[in-house]
Amino acid sequence: MVKVYYNQDINGSLEGKKIAIIGYGSQGHAHAQNLKDTGHDVVVGIRKGKSWDQAEQDGLEVATVKEASEVADIIMVLLPDERQTAVYEAEIKPALTAGKSLVFAHGFNVHFNQIVPPSDVDVFLVAPKGPGHLVRRTFESGAGVPALFAVYQDVSGQATDTALAYAKGIGSARAGVLETTFKEETETDLFGEQAVLCGGLTSLVKAGFETLVEAGYQPELAYFECLHELKLIVDLMYEDGMSGMRYSISDTAQWGDFVSGPRVVDADTKARMKDILTDIQTGKFAKGWLLENQLNRPEFSAIERQEEEHQIEKVGRELRSMMPFVKAGKKENQKEVVSSAKN
Ligand SMILES: NC(=O)C1=CN([C@@H]2O[C@H](COP(=O)(O)OP(=O)(O)OC[C@H]3O[C@@H](n4cnc5c(N)ncnc54)[C@H](OP(=O)(O)O)[C@@H]3O)[C@@H](O)[C@H]2O)C=CC1
Ligand SMILES: CC[C@](O)(C(C)=O)C(=O)O
Numbered sequence: 001m002v003k004v005y006y007n008q009d010i011n012g013s014l015e016g017k018k019i020a021i022i023g024y025g026s027q028g029h030a031h032a033q034n035l036k037d038t039g040h041d042v043v044v045g046i047r048k049g050k051s052w053d054q055a056e057q058d059g060l061e062v063a064t065v066k067e068a069s070e071v072a073d074i075i076m077v078l079l080p081d082e083r084q085t086a087v088y089e090a091e092i093k094p095a096l097t098a099g100k101s102l103v104f105a106h107g108f109n110v111h112f113n114q115i116v117p118p119s120d121v122d123v124f125l126v127a128p129k130g131p132g133h134l135v136r137r138t139f140e141s142g143a144g145v146p147a148l149f150a151v152y153q154d155v156s157g158q159a160t161d162t163a164l165a166y167a168k169g170i171g172s173a174r175a176g177v178l179e180t181t182f183k184e185e186t187e188t189d190l191f192g193e194q195a196v197l198c199g200g201l202t203s204l205v206k207a208g209f210e211t212l213v214e215a216g217y218q219p220e221l222a223y224f225e226c227l228h229e230l231k232l233i234v235d236l237m238y239e240d241g242m243s244g245m246r247y248s249i250s251d252t253a254q255w256g257d258f259v260s261g262p263r264v265v266d267a268d269t270k271a272r273m274k275d276i277l278t279d280i281q282t283g284k285f286a287k288g289w290l291l292e293n294q295l296n297r298p299e300f301s302a303i304e305r306q307e308e309e310h311q312i313e314k315v316g317r318e319l320r321s322m323m324p325f326v327k328a329g330k331k332e333n334q335k336e337v338v339s340s341a342k343n
């Protein structure tokens, strides 16, 4: 079995190193706050605006991307993938002097040749296998989100130790850290989010919802059946695998799972998954995404608008407004939850 690193296996340390977290979005806020809480020296590199103000409010040291990159030994790039190259060229590269570490949470730009790092720095990735907001939330609850690490360039001879110490610092070694390559991380992450976790899932949920509503069933009922309950079922799979989930459902549901599941996701679906993987491996997907951004996202924006107007979203917003506990884990909703709990 592959080596999985946990806290007790990691001896490397980031002591004496200054870590610049570039970007303060989903991953950025989590890495910065988790690293600070585990005793590390963190500066957030960001442009003036909402994220800058938020990082300051959260008690972090804040600087421009250029300044943070200049003072740091380890520079973690947590900007949106499609924006990294421009910011890297203008503000990070000039400060990336020999001996520093350039780090990513996804291999996209290095693997697809958008960022070509200089040869005298360590380059590695530490990629949490979960959304940034959950990287922070699970950390605060004493748990962690697993992560992958990969070394692309090891000039110091210490890149693996530094990567593992970083993964430990953000709490991922509480859950398990696996070694990979930039190629494997990039291709599997893109595949997972497109075919299963995000694209596959939202399409499955919408198709189920639409099937019920088009057959004349109540949209609110269809929302509970196809979206709300999904979390409860997935929680059981997260805790105990598919068999654990099947232990909790009725035998009737389990029989339906066995006989109807493969009718929904069949050999044709798998063949299309293979096509999706091929587009990722050949760079076709990356090229399309980069061009879409160069054109100011015409297709992305149109689809996003349509999706936001889907009936399942409208129904869901109304139903969730009556269930404040659903958002209890989200900090920005704490006040709302507390006040409604008093009522
Ligand atoms: N989202 C996730 O959970 C995961 C992401 N990753 C990877 O992590 C990386 C970061 O992704 P993610 O956290 O989603 O990114 P976000 O979209 O959440 O990042 C937004 C942040 O980037 C800042 N930003 C955007 N443009 C600029 C700019 N030109 N100059 C300075 N700051 C800028 C924003 O600042 P402002 O407020 O000023 O706009 C904001 O702080 C990516 O490589 C992604 O693939 C990996 C695993 C999971
Ligand atoms: C599943 C989407 C993801 O890959 C992630 C949260 O891990 C991302 O890019 O946001």
Ligand SMILES: [Mg+2]
Pocket (backbone or CB within 6 Å): 128, 129, 130, 189, 193
């Ligand atoms: Mg991912």
Ligand SMILES: [Mg+2]
Pocket (backbone or CB within 6 Å): 106, 189, 190, 193
């Ligand atoms: Mg991803």
